[in-house]
Amino acid sequence: MYLRNRWYVAAWDKEVGNKPLARTIMNEPIVFFRDEFGKPVALEDSCAHRYMALSLGKVLNGVIQCPYHGLEYDKTGKCISIPGQTKVPPGAFIRSYPVLEKWRWIWIWMGNPNEADETLIPDFHWNDDPEWVAVGDYFYVRGNYRLLIDNLMDLTHVAYVHSNTLGTENVADFPVKVKRDACKVHVERWVLNEPAPPMFETIGKFNGAVDRWQLIHYLPPSHFVIDVGCATANTGALSGDRRKGITMFSNHTLTPENESATHYFWHHARNFRRNENQLTETLAKATKTAFGEDVQIIEMQQNRIDQARQKKPIIDINADAGVLQGRKLLDELIAAEN
Ligand code: FES
Numbered sequence: 001m002y003l004r005n006r007w008y009v010a011a012w013d014k015e016v017g018n019k020p021l022a023r024t025i026m027n028e029p030i031v032f033f034r035d036e037f038g039k040p041v042a043l044e045d046s047c048a049h050r051y052m053a054l055s056l057g058k059v060l061n062g063v064i065q066c067p068y069h070g071l072e073y074d075k076t077g078k079c080i081s082i083p084g085q086t087k088v089p090p091g092a093f094i095r096s097y098p099v100l101e102k103w104r105w106i107w108i109w110m111g112n113p114n115e116a117d118e119t120l121i122p123d124f125h126w127n128d129d130p131e132w133v134a135v136g137d138y139f140y141v142r143g144n145y146r147l148l149i150d151n152l153m154d155l156t157h158v159a160y161v162h163s164n165t166l167g168t169e170n171v172a173d174f175p176v177k178v179k180r181d182a183c184k185v186h187v188e189r190w191v192l193n194e195p196a197p198p199m200f201e202t203i204g205k206f207n208g209a210v211d212r213w214q215l216i217h218y219l220p221p222s223h224f225v226i227d228v229g230c231a232t233a234n235t236g237a238l239s240g241d242r243r244k245g246i247t248m249f250s251n252h253t254l255t256p257e258n259e260s261a262t263h264y265f266w267h268h269a270r271n272f273r274r275n276e277n278q279l280t281e282t283l284a285k286a287t288k289t290a291f292g293e294d295v296q297i298i299e300m301q302q303n304r305i306d307q308a309r310q311k312k313p314i315i316d317i318n319a320d321a322g323v324l325q326g327r328k329l330l331d332e333l334i335a336a337e338n
Contacts, residue, residue: 136267
């Protein structure tokens with residue numbers, strides 16, 4: 001069960017061009033390409049004639065041609081040409097999906113097309129804003145998207161999973177505050193007067209202790225804006241003055257391929273030392289390494305879930321406060337939609 005009447009990221013903008021891109025979302029095979037004006041198109045990846053995957057075909061001036069017998073479909077999914085005949089029979093169409101390009105991502109609406117409203121695309125402007133330098137990438141994860149939601153809702157794992165990049169030892173000693181409303185969850189943690197994690201120490205050039213923040217904004221179904229940073233300890237960051245520190249936005253969005261695999265898109269943005277290409281490269285490498293560590297954890301969890309001979313009850317700990325609120329909200333929204 002998925003929350004369908006929401007926007008999901010289907011691809012990076014650069015992935016969609018004049019060659020078909022195949023991507024399965026919520027068990028539905030979809031082909032992406034660009035129309036004659038360069039706008040993204042998303043169609044069911046299965047020909048109306050004999051089910052052939054259109055993604056193995058060609059895009060010809062904004063129209064996709066089936067590689068089997070040459071039927072052509074326009075951006076609405078209507079078959080507009082059949083070799084050897086002038087008449088296109090009724091029923092010669094495939095499903096088209098609402099699709100939009102925003103914040104350097106291609107967004108798809110998997111629910112009722114009449115409800116697809118562009119203003120509902122969440123704000124990820126950091127990925128496409130001259131005031132920020134963003135690095136980002138994509139992971140194909142062999143794990144359920146909800147495992148990744150859990151991972152991003154509880155950052156105590158940084159101490160164990162990311163000890164060389166994002167973690168310091170005693171993050172779990174600093175409790176989180178969780179706030180929830182009808183459509184989002186906010187999880188806030190301040191780690192005060194502690195050493196900076198390795199990545200922050202390197203790029204922030206801190207001498208001594210820092211005050212560090214992790215402010216997680218979760219917007220269902222699977223969008224995360226995470227405001228993270230450090231400032232020299234006791235210089236006012238906690239009350240809003242970040243002048244003695246650095247801020248980065250670590251933003252993530254998860255799109256289920258099916259119950260056991262996820263398309264994971266992320267970017268990491270900074271607004272300082274913006275012209276330093278070397279720093280950009282260092283951050284791109286470090287963040288990709290760190291998030292790749294999460295992917296390994298998720299895939300191993302999924303492996304153990306799949307291998308379990310029977311489902312065992314799981315336990316919750318204090319650090320799960322945000323996780324539990326996030327799960328509850330998503331379940332409620334799915335139930336309401338259905
Ligand atoms: Fe596509 Fe025949 S299966 S044209």
